[in-house]
Amino acid sequence: MRWRKPKDDSSEEFFSRKRAAMVEEQLAARRIRDQRLLTVMGDLPRHRFVPPELASRAYEDGPLPIGEGQTISQPYIVAEMTEALRLVGDEKVLEIGTGSGYQTAILCRMSAEVVTVERLESLSRAAQAILASLGIDNVRFRVGDGTLGSPEDAPFDRVIVTAAAPDVPEPVFAQMREGGIMVIPIGGRWEQDLVSVRKEKGEPRREYLGGCRFVPLLGERGFPA
Numbered sequence: 001m002r003w004r005k006p007k008d009d010s011s012e013e014f015f016s017r018k019r020a021a022m023v024e025e026q027l028a029a030r031r032i033r034d035q036r037l038l039t040v041m042g043d044l045p046r047h048r049f050v051p052p053e054l055a056s057r058a059y060e061d062g063p064l065p066i067g068e069g070q071t072i073s074q075p076y077i078v079a080e081m082t083e084a085l086r087l088v089g090d091e092k093v094l095e096i097g098t099g100s101g102y103q104t105a106i107l108c109r110m111s112a113e114v115v116t117v118e119r120l121e122s123l124s125r126a127a128q129a130i131l132a133s134l135g136i137d138n139v140r141f142r143v144g145d146g147t148l149g150s151p152e153d154a155p156f157d158r159v160i161v162t163a164a165a166p167d168v169p170e171p172v173f174a175q176m177r178e179g180g181i182m183v184i185p186i187g188g189r190w191e192q193d194l195v196s197v198r199k200e201k202g203e204p205r206r207e208y209l210g211g212c213r214f215v216p217l218l219g220e221r222g223f224p225a
């Protein structure tokens with residue numbers, strides 16, 4: 001059924017309808033199966049994670065600018081990466097590239113504990129404010145070069161890298177537990193493959209999930225800043 005656009009674009013009712021359509025048409029219809037994930041994404045106010053002037057476009061099928069030349073990832077990509085982490089709820093997760101904090105919030109609702117690293121302090125601060133306002137407190141924010149991981153918080157059960165890397169950053173792989181899974185876009189600055197890397201007997205076992213396009217991971221074990 002079609003519905004008319006309400007006069008007041010900012011109403012929560014408007015956003016919650018958009019959100020339900022996003023889950024149905026962009027996620028469920030494209031074979032996102034993790035029921036907990038669909039519930040979390042159907043509940044989380046994505047419009048609060050984008051600049052106010054873009055709020056009405058927050059549930060569109062694509063990435064959006066969040067300032068500092070960075071982007072909030074397309075909903076489908078967020079879902080695909082999160083599903084590939086195979087979270088059951090008791091994990092400690094490392095996220096590299098906090099950005100808007102949208103992916104961070106999803107991870108917080110689906111795992112026990114999240115550590116998120118962002119190189120740009122302004123983005124980290126904005127994300128901290130939004131997560132606090134949502135009552136999310138199972139998270140630690142770090143500002144710095146995520147290509148080095150977060151040694152003081154290691155080891156991790158899962159790692160998600162939300163920026164494009166030239167390869168698996170060795171220090172980050174080392175901070176992952178045996179049996180752990182890292183989801184990371186690997187390739188050039190403009191095009192990458194989404195890869196799931198499982199740690200088996202200390203060695204990386206890669207599974208390719210498909211093509212993708214992310215902003216570059218800049219740092220010591222990433223692309224030169």
Ligand code: SAH
Pocket residue numbers: 070071072073096097098099100101102103104117118119120123144145146147162163215216217218219220222
């Ligand atoms: N998950 C985020 C994606 C943000 S884009 C979202 O959906 O909003 C990727 C982010 O990675 C950017 O904010 C960028 O500043 C950050 N980034 C790039 N290189 C980094 C590094 N070496 N360490 C930490 N963050 C990095």
